[in-house]
């Protein structure tokens with residue numbers, strides 16, 4: 058798998074990100090619209106736990122598998138191992154990427170959230186396959202984010218690591234993500250611009266077609 062290509066339109070979702078929409082329907086629409094990777098992120102208020110979380114993860118994984126969309130689990134390494142997910146994404150307050158690598162083995166994908174060049178270096182040394190950098194813009198989806206970072210940290214990381222896969226996150230939409238790609242990101246991570254869209258499939262198609270234009274121009 059080419060990680061940079063998988064990061065292009067990286068959809069992240071949990072059951073509490075979908076408003077009145079049925080979460081599995083939102084995911085299927087996102088897949089049909091052209092997402093290139095999916096992160097299962099069951100966190101925050103009213104998140105599912107225990108068996109319900111596990112079942113929901115398996116259902117999401119099934120939809121992704123049918124479409125060959127890589128399936129990444131946020132934070133929960135044990136769940137990822139149990140269901141055979143393609144990888145794990147960890148934040149700065151979660152398990153260290155090196156520990157996750159030991160648990161998962163060499164053939165799985167590990168992503169790490171980073172906010173500074175320093176954190177990027179540490180994640181890369183610890184064996185991450187990609188880093189997620191943000192928040193580019195303000196977001197109301199995650200309440201405990203770092204301060205809005207803009208694109209500077211991406212630019213700095215890109216200058217030091219010319220080829221390392223980077224995905225941007227935070228407040229990204231079809232009409233505002235271009236600066237993140239121009240700064241050096243390979244793709245965009247999106248929650249609300251897909252999960253809260255009136256029509257998630259059309260919203261994804263718009264992100265994917267805009268991405269093609271932005272990458273050609275970059």
Ligand code: 3NM
Pocket residue numbers: 170190191192193195196197198199202203226227228229246247248249250
């Ligand atoms: N992590 P939306 S921002 C999960 O900055 C997450 O590390 C962030 O949601 C970070 O696309 C964020 O709706 C939420 O803004 C992204």
